[in-house]
Amino acid sequence: MTDNVHHVIFAINFSDACHAAIPSVARIVDTLSARLTILHVYDPRKKTFREVDSMLHSFFAEADNYPHCERQMISGPVFEGIAEFCRQQKNALLFLPASDRIDLPRPFHRSLRSRILRALPASMWTLNRTQNLVSSPGTIKHVAAWLTRPEEGLDHVRQAAAHAEMMDATLHLLCVVPNVNEGTLGATMFSAAPLGTEYAMTWLNSIVVRLPNRQNVKIHVTQGNRKRMLGKLLRQSQAELLMVSRQSALESDSFRAALNPTFEDCSSALICVAEENSSLLTKTGLGSLKLA
Amino acid sequence: MMVRDQLSLKRLWPQASKRLMLLLAFDCTIAVLYSVYDFKFLALSGLPLAPLGSAITIFLAFRTNAAYGRWWEARQLWGSLVNTSRTLARQFLTMLDDGLEDAELAPLGRRLVLYQIAFVHALRCHLRRQNPFPELVGVLGVDDAELLRAYGNVPAAINLKIGRLLKQARHQGMLDSFRWISIDENLTALSNIQGACERIKNTPLPRQFDYLPRLLVNAFCWLVPLGLVGELGLMTPVASVLISFTFIAADVVSREIEDPFENTIHDTPMTSLSRTIEKNLREQMNLPNTLRDVHPVDGFVY
Numbered sequence: 001m002t003d004n005v006h007h008v009i010f011a012i013n014f015s016d017a018c019h020a021a022i023p024s025v026a027r028i029v030d031t032l033s034a035r036l037t038i039l040h041v042y043d044p045r046k047k048t049f050r051e052v053d054s055m056l057h058s059f060f061a062e063a064d065n066y067p068h069c070e071r072q073m074i075s076g077p078v079f080e081g082i083a084e085f086c087r088q089q090k091n092a093l094l095f096l097p098a099s100d101r102i103d104l105p106r107p108f109h110r111s112l113r114s115r116i117l118r119a120l121p122a123s124m125w126t127l128n129r130t131q132n133l134v135s136s137p138g139t140i141k142h143v144a145a146w147l148t149r150p151e152e153g154l155d156h157v158r159q160a161a162a163h164a165e166m167m168d169a170t171l172h173l174l175c176v177v178p179n180v181n182e183g184t185l186g187a188t189m190f191s192a193a194p195l196g197t198e199y200a201m202t203w204l205n206s207i208v209v210r211l212p213n214r215q216n217v218k219i220h221v222t223q224g225n226r227k228r229m230l231g232k233l234l235r236q237s238q239a240e241l242l243m244v245s246r247q248s249a250l251e252s253d254s255f256r257a258a259l260n261p262t263f264e265d266c267s268s269a270l271i272c273v274a275e276e277n278s279s280l281l282t283k284t285g286l287g288s289l290k291l292a
Numbered sequence: 293m294m295v296r297d298q299l300s301l302k303r304l305w306p307q308a309s310k311r312l313m314l315l316l317a318f319d320c321t322i323a324v325l326y327s328v329y330d331f332k333f334l335a336l337s338g339l340p341l342a343p344l345g346s347a348i349t350i351f352l353a354f355r356t357n358a359a360y361g362r363w364w365e366a367r368q369l370w371g372s373l374v375n376t377s378r379t380l381a382r383q384f385l386t387m388l389d390d391g392l393e394d395a396e397l398a399p400l401g402r403r404l405v406l407y408q409i410a411f412v413h414a415l416r417c418h419l420r421r422q423n424p425f426p427e428l429v430g431v432l433g434v435d436d437a438e439l440l441r442a443y444g445n446v447p448a449a450i451n452l453k454i455g456r457l458l459k460q461a462r463h464q465g466m467l468d469s470f471r472w473i474s475i476d477e478n479l480t481a482l483s484n485i486q487g488a489c490e491r492i493k494n495t496p497l498p499r500q501f502d503y504l505p506r507l508l509v510n511a512f513c514w515l516v517p518l519g520l521v522g523e524l525g526l527m528t529p530v531a532s533v534l535i536s537f538t539f540i541a542a543d544v545v546s547r548e549i550e551d552p553f554e555n556t557i558h559d560t561p562m563t564s565l566s567r568t569i570e571k572n573l574r575e576q577m578n579l580p581n582t583l584r585d586v587h588p589v590d591g592f593v594y
Contacts, residue, residue, distance in 0.1 A: 014589050016303070016557055023422040023555060030423045058587045059594070061563050062413065065430035101306040 006034035007092040011082050021097040021127050035068040041081030083119050095125045111258035125271045144172040144239035149193030152245040156273035160243040161211050171217045172237035175200045176229040197221050226262045234267050242268040293561045296591030308540045315536050319517040319529035327525045335522030348512050351505040352542045359550035366552035366560040373485050380478045381405045381573045387471045405573050407454050412569045414447040416562040419553040493553045509539045561593040
């Protein structure tokens with residue numbers, strides 16, 4: 001833990017959602033003993049530097065007392081600003097909450113979260129609108145990893161395992177096998193994803209035996225609609241943190257430029273893990289985990 | 293806490309939109325059925341909308357008053373926390389006989405004031421269910437902050453710690469009984485403030501006050517188009533939605549302020565108040581003032 005550089009970048013736009021996410025940021029900063037950067041990208045045509053500076057220092061003002069906290073202002077387009085800043089940071093975890101609810105149709109909306117996730121090789125941590133943001137201030141006791149198919153890799157399981165080990169938390173491996181329908185056979189041409197719960201159990205068990213702390217791992221497998229069943233599994237497991245692969249987070253239909261709709265109603269904090277990034281992973285964890 | 297004059301519709305809309313859109317669809321259906329398809333029985337001209345509206349207004353006013361009462365009590369409690377903190381800091385810095393000429397340099401006095409600052413931050417975090425330790429590390433240092441991790445109620449633990457330090461000072465002859473009693477009264481005031489805040493946080497507005505007005509507002513909104521369609525015809529949705537919006541907005545606004553410690557934009561501005569306390573107390577200790585004032589962000593003070 002101490003061997004790694006830990007850095008949380010909290011990208012804000014002063015929205016209600018960002019304000020509501022502050023307890024979660026405080027919790028993760030304390031958990032990881034991380035350095036915190038509060039980042040705001042502004043449009044100089046709409047606001048002056050002085051205005052933005054005042055707002056930035058008044059938002060999450062308590063972070064001034066944190067041992068390692070800095071505030072960064074960048075002028076220009078939001079996506080490019082965040083992406084450029086994050087590219088310069090090593091082992092950083094970007095925290096980007098969902099935007100505020102507006103309850104109006106947004107036909108041409110392109111999710112900033114999905115654009116950044118596509119563009120950056122870094123892990124991203126996010127909260128959904130539906131999440132109960134009033135979390136307990138203590139440490140995380142249940143960490144979950146979401147598995148859909150072998151092709152997505154196991155980096156996120158590694159990170160979840162390392163995180164659970166570090167926090168002395170229980171690791172839950174979640175898998176939902178989709179219902180068999182006419183399209184299922186077609187899907188098997190592109191994926192080795194298990195099509196039955198028994199196969200899924202076998203697959204997850206084969207992963208568990210290679211984990212260092214296998215006594216503290218629980219497997220949850222069910223069949224049905226992924227979005228609906230994920231909520232059920234998260235309630236069952238009481239997971240407060242869900243780690244998903246970047247590939248899985250970006251999986252969506254052709255007409256959406258947003259995160260995977262499966263996670264829309266996810267009640268846990270979500271970490272989309274990049275393949276090669278290991279900002280949450282200890283060196284010990286990396287060494288002891290050698291998954292296929 | 294909102295400090296700007298106008299409440300932006302974009303903040304009200306997400307909470308009222310579903311009800312309003314549903315009502316608009318219903319109003320349009322009634323208007324079309326009545327005016328185009330000649331369903332004359334839909335017009336309930338004799339519907340006593342005015343007395344019903346008045347009765348709901350009384351319920352809503354009662355509810356809004358109760359919600360505002362909670363919000364204002366929370367603000368008063370934090371106001372008294374500001375005063376008590378300043379008083380305690382003065383007492384810590386001037387009432388301890390530690391043999392030093394400059395009382396503000398007394399290490400125990402300073403330590404006690406830092407604990408007082410930590411208490412304020414810990415209470416805010418406790419009420420918002422936020423992890424206080426990154427802040428406490430900044431204020432107290434790693435070692436003292438780590439000792440507090442063993443406690444579930446961190447502000448109460450800090451209060452106890454202050455009491456223990458004072459007891460130690462008394463044993464060392466730095467504090468006589470009269471001054472001890474005087475300081476202890478203020479420590480009790482801190483406990484009372486914390487208890488009152490926890491009472492507001494943990495006791496919701498009676499659910500009957502919440503449920504009944506909402507039910508009655510919904511019933512009224514569904515009846516409005518039936519009462520208006522005979523007079524207004526196809527223009528019914530316009531008037532009906534406006535009337536419904538008035539009642540729904542009153543319902544939503546009172547709902548927003550009923551929980552002042554829920555970490556929303558309508559909270560008591562605890563971050564700003566704790567910053568004020570910290571700045572004041574650091575000034576009293578002659579520490580360099582590096583903290584900036586907290587200004588409204590987009591019309592809201594946090």
